[in-house]
Structure formats: structure tokens, C-alpha cells
Amino acid sequence: MLKQFKLPFFQTFSATLIWILILISVFLGDVTFSIRYTWNLVGISAIFAMIFGVMYPALWNFSSIxxxxxxxxxxxxxxxxxxxxxxxxxxxxxxxxxxxxxxxxxxxxxxxxxxxxxxxxxxxxxxxxxxxxxxxx
Structure with a gap:
């Protein structure tokens, strides 16, 4: 079952990170990031990937509650x-x-x-x- 969630996790992670960077580029213009803030963006992407790439499919497709x-x-x-x-x-x-x-x-x-x-x-x-x-x- 872990293999079924690996691809959606990484797809959601990548798409979220790219989407955040596009939004920052469009709305905040030419901004420089610190390494610490870059990790914040990675954290946001990981949160979205866990929720939409793993938790939702597991909850709605595999659980019987x-x-x-x-x-x-x-x-x-x-x-x-x-x-x-x-x-x-x-x-x-x-x-x-x-x-x-x-x-x-x-x-x-x-x-x-x-x-x-x-x-x-x-x-x-x-x-x-x-x-x-x-x-x-």
C-alpha cells in the first residue's frame, strides 16, 4: 500500500512547491530567500503532499469508517x-x-x-x- 501513495505524494509535493514559487514570483516580485525560509516552503509542500497525496486517498478510498x-x-x-x-x-x-x-x-x-x-x-x-x-x- 505504501507504493500506491509514493507517486501521488511526490507529484503533489512537486506541484505545490512549483505553485508556491509561481505565486511568490507573481505577487511578491523579485524576492530573495534565506535557506531557512526555503525549508518553510518545503514544509508547506510536504504538508500538502501528506494531506492531498496520502491522507485523502487513504481515507476516502481505503478506509471503511x-x-x-x-x-x-x-x-x-x-x-x-x-x-x-x-x-x-x-x-x-x-x-x-x-x-x-x-x-x-x-x-x-x-x-x-x-x-x-x-x-x-x-x-x-x-x-x-x-x-x-x-x-x-
Whole structure:
């Protein structure tokens, strides 16, 4: 099972690091980084890779826990990972968003509920189509 998560981890890690560097280039212009800050960017990429490359596929594709538990776990980990990523990027930015952290948490939970609803509907339609094709044979 570890091999199944290796490629998505590194793909997500690489894409996140490149995306962050593009955003920094576009919005912050010509900035120089210290080695310590570069490690912060690597940390942000690792957080995103663990969440989106490993945790989500493991939780939604391989676990057998109830949907509400999946939503709570994924929302919590996503929220905490996002807050840590913001802090690693800029502690000042974390201070700016601090008054809205409760709203961000609520939006994260609602987003996961809606995402689960639409994903479940899509997955059920896909499985239904596959079963109908098998019945027609």
C-alpha cells in the first residue's frame, strides 16, 4: 500500500512547491530567500503532499469508517494543515486571518460535506453504470 501513495505524494509535493514559487514570483516580485525560509516552503509542500497525496486517498478510498467520521477527520486535518502552512509562509499573514479562523473552519467543514455529497453522487452513478453494463451482457 505504501507504493500506491509514493507517486501521488511526490507529484503533489512537486506541484505545490512549483505553485508556491509561481505565486511568490507573481505577487511578491523579485524576492530573495534565506535557506531557512526555503525549508518553510518545503514544509508547506510536504504538508500538502501528506494531506492531498496520502491522507485523502487513504481515507476516502481505503478506509471503511462512516462518512461523517471521514468528513470530520479530513476537515480537521485540512484545517490544521492549512493553518500551519499559512504560519510557515508568513506569521504576519496568520495574524491577519486570525479573526476569521472560526469562519474558515466552518467553511472547511461545509466544503467537505458538499464535496462528499457530490463525490458520492458521482461515484454511485459511475458504479450504477458499470453494473448496468454488466447486466446487459
Amino acid at each position: 462512516k462518512a461523517i467520521s471521514k468528513i470530520i477527520i479530513s476537515s480537521s486535518i485540512n484545517f490544521v494543515g492549512g493553518i500551519i502552512a499559512v504560519w510557515l509562509f508568513s506569521p504576519d499573514m496568520l495574524d491577519i486571518i486570525r479573526p476569521w479562523i472560526i469562519l474558515i473552519a466552518i467553511a472547511t467543514i461545509l466544503g467537505h460535506i458538499m464535496g462528499f455529497y457530490f463525490y458520492s453522487k458521482w461515484d454511485n452513478e459511475k458504479k450504477s453504470d458499470e453494473l448496468n453494463k454488466l447486466l446487459r451482457k
